[in-house]
Structure formats: C-alpha cells, structure tokens
Amino acid sequence: MTEIRNPILPGFNPDPSVLRVGEDYYIATSTFEWYPGVQIHHSRDLANWRLVTRPLTRAAQLDMRGDPDSGGIWAPCLTYADGLFWLVYTDVKRRDGAWKDSHNYVVTAPAIEGPWSDPVYLNSSGFDPSLFHDEDGRKWLVNMVWDHRQQGGDRFGGILCQEYSVAEKRLVGEVRNIYRGSDHKLTEGPHLYRRDGYYWLLTAEGGTGYEHAVTMARSRDLFGPYETDPQKHLLTSKDAPEAYLQRAGHADIVETQAGEHYLVHLCSRPLDATRGDAPGRVVGIHEEDARRSPLGRETAIQKLIWKAGEFPRLAHGGCVPAPTAPAPDLPEHRFAPQTGRTDFAPGALPPAFQWLRTPDSARLFSLDARPGALRLFGREAPGSLFEHALVARRQTDVAYAAETEIDYAPETCQQFAGLVAWYNGFKFHYLAVTAGDAGQRQLTVMSCPADWPMMRMEQPLAAPIDLPATGRVRLGCDVDGMTLRFRFAIEGGDWTDLGLALDQSAISDEAGNGPGNNFTGAFIGMAAHDTSGRGLHADFLHFQYEPR
Structure with missing residues (x-):
C-alpha cells in the first residue's frame, strides 16, 4: 500500500x-x-x-x-x-x-x-x-x-x-x-x-x-x-x-x-x-x-x-x-468486507443502523417480537423531536440501490410505514404503505425537498397506488448523484418504477437554509408512523444497501 x-x-x-x-x-x-x-x-x-x-x-x-x-x-x-x-x-x-x-x-x-x-x-x-x-x-x-x-x-x-x-x-x-x-x-x-x-x-x-x-x-x-x-x-x-x-x-x-x-x-x-x-x-x-x-x-x-x-x-x-x-510506514491491515444485505435476527440492532434521540429504543423497535424481522412501532410524525420510529444507515456512496420488504396492515391514513431517504424533518423522500379513506392499502410518496423557509411536504404521485389487501410489499430506491427514483413490487411480482425523479441533492447539508446550519448527512432506512396514537407496528423482513 x-x-x-x-x-x-x-x-x-x-x-x-x-x-x-x-x-x-x-x-x-x-x-x-x-x-x-x-x-x-x-x-x-x-x-x-x-x-x-x-x-x-x-x-x-x-x-x-x-x-x-x-x-x-x-x-x-x-x-x-x-x-x-x-x-x-x-x-x-x-x-x-x-x-x-x-x-x-x-x-x-x-x-x-x-x-x-x-x-x-x-x-x-x-x-x-x-x-x-x-x-x-x-x-x-x-x-x-x-x-x-x-x-x-x-x-x-x-x-x-x-x-x-x-x-x-x-x-x-x-x-x-x-x-x-x-x-x-x-x-x-x-x-x-x-x-x-x-x-x-x-x-x-x-x-x-x-x-x-x-x-x-x-x-x-x-x-x-x-x-x-x-x-x-x-x-x-x-x-x-x-x-x-x-x-x-x-x-x-x-x-x-x-x-x-x-x-x-x-x-x-x-x-x-x-x-x-x-x-x-x-x-x-x-x-x-x-x-x-x-x-x-x-x-x-x-x-x-x-x-x-x-x-x-x-x-x-x-x-x-x-x-x-x-501511506504510513505500517503493515497494511484490512478488515473483512461488509455484506450489503441485512437479515434481521433477535438481539442487538446491526451496527450499521441508528435511530433518533431517545435512549428508550424499546418504544421504537424490537428484533425479538417477530424473529427474523425488525418490528417498528408507529410513533409520532416525521420530524418528531421525541419519539420517531426511524431506523436507518448512512448513505456512503454517491450512487446506490436500497431495498426492504414490509409486512404491514394500516387501517387509516394516519398510519404509514416504509422506506425513507432522510436528512431531517424538513428534508426527506418517503415511500410509504398507508390506507385510504375506505381502509384499502395504498402506496404513496411524501417528499419535503427543503424549500426554505416554507418547508412544505409534497405528495408527488398523481394518486396513491392501490395494493392488495394482504401480503408483503417490496420497496426500493435507486440514487444516482442528484436523482432518487422509487420502485415497488407486490409479493411474487416484478419491480415497478414509480416514474418519479426526486431531488436527492435536497437531502444534504447545503439545501434549505444553507451550509453551516445543518451538520449531519443523508440516511436511508425504515420508518413507521402512527399519528393516531395507536402504535400500529410494521415488520421489515430485511434491508439491503449496494453501492452502484
């Protein structure tokens, strides 16, 4: 070296x-x-x-x-x-x-x-x-x-x-x-x-x-x-x-x-x-x-x-x-490469992942409630400073693909869970399974692209996509520099691209109120929200992150 x-x-x-x-x-x-x-x-x-x-x-x-x-x-x-x-x-x-x-x-x-x-x-x-x-x-x-x-x-x-x-x-x-x-x-x-x-x-x-x-x-x-x-x-x-x-x-x-x-x-x-x-x-x-x-x-x-x-x-x-x-005058010392796929098991959260703010993680997630799954308990809204059930890992590559699989049965529009590209409560892109007015399962996209000072949440899909009443749903995203694209697949089906090109540059320090005011970085992960207060859970069966 x-x-x-x-x-x-x-x-x-x-x-x-x-x-x-x-x-x-x-x-x-x-x-x-x-x-x-x-x-x-x-x-x-x-x-x-x-x-x-x-x-x-x-x-x-x-x-x-x-x-x-x-x-x-x-x-x-x-x-x-x-x-x-x-x-x-x-x-x-x-x-x-x-x-x-x-x-x-x-x-x-x-x-x-x-x-x-x-x-x-x-x-x-x-x-x-x-x-x-x-x-x-x-x-x-x-x-x-x-x-x-x-x-x-x-x-x-x-x-x-x-x-x-x-x-x-x-x-x-x-x-x-x-x-x-x-x-x-x-x-x-x-x-x-x-x-x-x-x-x-x-x-x-x-x-x-x-x-x-x-x-x-x-x-x-x-x-x-x-x-x-x-x-x-x-x-x-x-x-x-x-x-x-x-x-x-x-x-x-x-x-x-x-x-x-x-x-x-x-x-x-x-x-x-x-x-x-x-x-x-x-x-x-x-x-x-x-x-x-x-x-x-x-x-x-x-x-x-x-x-x-x-x-x-x-x-x-x-x-x-x-x-x-x-390089310094030291012997080269490599570590075993990390796999891109995470299959959840009882015990501790895999080290790549973190959550937000609270030491009481049992209120947000469990790896023991359903062995082989990460169970997230729907808590407060995206951007909550107290109980926000979001488990995510850092974006470490300019281009990457991420996927997860969710088993979730929402009953109202106040219950939603899925895959989220996250910076903070005013900068995110969220592919979520939720419910419509009649209780039918739907897929929606919520996006907050840091349009300072308004910080408005947008719903860029022309209309929510109806999903089967039961069954797992695969959720994916592909990021290439400035652009994020979401995709999904129902159980046993092929991937469908949603046809949206979202601004991934908004998920950054500089977006919104400028560099020097934001200090973290982009994450990609899994989230569950239940603003009705019922705490409905969502189970995630695996998570995959691959550099492109």
Missing part, C-alpha cells in the same frame, strides 16, 4: 478526533441527534477502518429527546491516559438564535469497547470540548466559549482553558481565555499538543461551510500568549473551489509508531466534484445545486511534515487537502 484514498470515513462522519494507543488507531466522530452517541472507528494502518463501538448507549449518558435537528452530540474528543480511554462530548439542547445550551461531559473506559462510565458534568460555556493530558499529569479542558452579546454570526468568544480534577470529578481553578483566534473568526474545535517546548493549539475557523479552515497557534506557556502560524491556515479549501475535498476543517493530529504525523479533518464532496467517486462535474444541473453534499461532512486524512520547533505543513505543499495521502 503506497497511498490512502480520501475520504477514509465516507458519509456522515464529521469532527474527527484521532488517537493512537500502541499499534491501534481510533477516530471518534460526531453523531448529533442519532443514537447511540459518538462513532468510534478502529484502524491499524490509517487507511482501512471499521466501526468498533458507539459508547453512549444509555439514558444516564445521553438522552436527546427534544434536541433540535443537528443538535445533540457535537465534536467528541477521544484521548488515552492513566490506563483509561477518556471521551468528552457536548450535548446541544438549543442551537438557534442568540443562545446555545451546550452541556459538556466526560466518560471513561478501561477498553475501547467499554464498559463506559456514567458521565461527569463539566460545563456549559461552549461546545467542542477537548481534554489535554499534560506531561506533569495534570488535565486541562479546553472548549470554545459562546458570547451571546455579539451581533451577527461571530459569537465565538475564544478558547477557554480550565483544570480538571480527577479526584474531585469536576473542573477546578481559574477559567482562562487563552486564544481568540485569527481574523478568519468563528474559532472552535480546539486540540492541544505538547512538543519541542511549546504548547500547540489546533483550532477550526471560518464556520463549517465552504470557508472552513484549520489554524495552528503556539505558546511557551499553557495560558499564552499564543502566536498564530504566520501562514495562518494549515488546511483549507476556501480558495480552491475546484478541489475534490471541500469545506475542509475541524482537525486533529496523530503521530505513528515511526514518528510520522498525520492530520485527520472533516470535509465534504459536493456533487459537482463526485461522479463515480472521482473528480468531475455533473452535467446539466444548476451550479447552486451542484454545491450540495448529500454524503454530509466526512473524514479525510493528510500527511504532515512537522519539523522540530516549526509549524507543521501538509506534506504535499500548500494548504488545500489532497484526494490521496502517502
């Missing part, structure tokens, strides 16, 4: 925090409103990764009922010290307007798979907390501070630093503002390192849209003053609209066993840069739509050159991220 192909974590995997323990590498990424909280991937060669755990699994650690879309878990930081893994994270309860309610916690575990402790509350002064273990054994929390007094978008008041007492399980001592950032502003995502007699402070700046950037500063003293890198940005795509990786920022650094340095960072691949997973412009679409990224914010890697006493630089030169990175 001579090079690593970016992104290393495709699909919604933003805000990476990277860690090496011996020969093992881990990356923790944000999960926002998706449960369980925080994704941790494992690698031994920095090129091949597998999902190893989501540590925040119970109500004592995380309860996001009521959290807004793109709230919840922001920017976790994973470190290792004193024989323990340390994970700090933010649970954002309010994200719009002048104020933010962003509560920061720390949990620990003796092994990456757990068991993970109950959380210790840290503070709520801002988000993106990071725990720094200094050479003398003392621990320091750094996080950005939110200043609601400022007008406009820049309420980012700098990077705070305060000591964490392990014995007292709380922050202690003076709170210091150690760095207010460069003139690019919106300074967040801090990580501290100790090297060559300096404290090195890595931050993200410019917001998480197309102006995003990574900035480094250093100081001889932990509390500053910090000198900003004369180059200012270690990494950014803001001046390179032609680059394959856009919105590059929010980064972390790891050193290999051989002394090589690598930077992991978030990025996105807008549709004008992805066709067959390679650079190239999609023909025949509007420029503003081409700058949409249904795959969300992903994780990429770049090799660094970090000479003693000097600011680090990208190994390939400049500050624009590259589509590939030179």
